[in-house]
Amino acid sequence: MHELGIVFYIIRDVKQAAEEHRVGHVAAVVMNIGEVSTVVPEYLTDCWRWAADREELLRGSELKINTVPALTYCEDCQQEYETVRYGRTCPHCGSPHTFLLQGNEVEIKEIEV
Template sequence: MHELGVVFHIIDDLKSVVDENKIEKIDKVTVELGEVSTVIPHFLTDCWKWASDKQDFIKGTELLIETIPAITQCEDCGKQYGTIAHGRICPFCQSERTYLVQGNEFMIKEIEVSDDEN
């Protein structure tokens, strides 16, 4: 399960943001996760719950996952289609000369902090 390693990378990135901006607590983190990335959302969520409880600046922080659909482009006919539904072979012209346009991403999209000053 490499999701724990992914969570540690997220935490490292968040720690940098916290340090650079003198933030004490992050309330919510939104990540974008490609449909065909190798990260499994429910494993990521479970790992996040475990790891975030061990860091004061993200303890209880909500992790939201937005899915980016996997889209493939055909080099022969130029059309795009859903990768999950059709795989590598173009459903329009049956070509195997295709490539993934999107859907393999994994990135932090948004970090929310409260406006409360203690």
């Protein structure tokens, strides 16, 4: 379980942003979490609850998860398809020459104050 480590990274970034913008308290942090990232959203919010309440800046704040759907691109037929449904082989032409376009993100989308 690496969610707690991720939470500490988020807190560090949020603190930095709050300092730059002279914000005294954060109400919520919105995260982009990719569908095929290895992060379990429920663990992440549990860890957040535990860690955020230990910081004055973040006490009582909410961690909101925005799930980013996974999309794969096929180099041979130049089409996109749903990664979770079809995996690495293009459902349009059967090509294995595909790569993930989006769906692996673990990033801060927005900080609500």
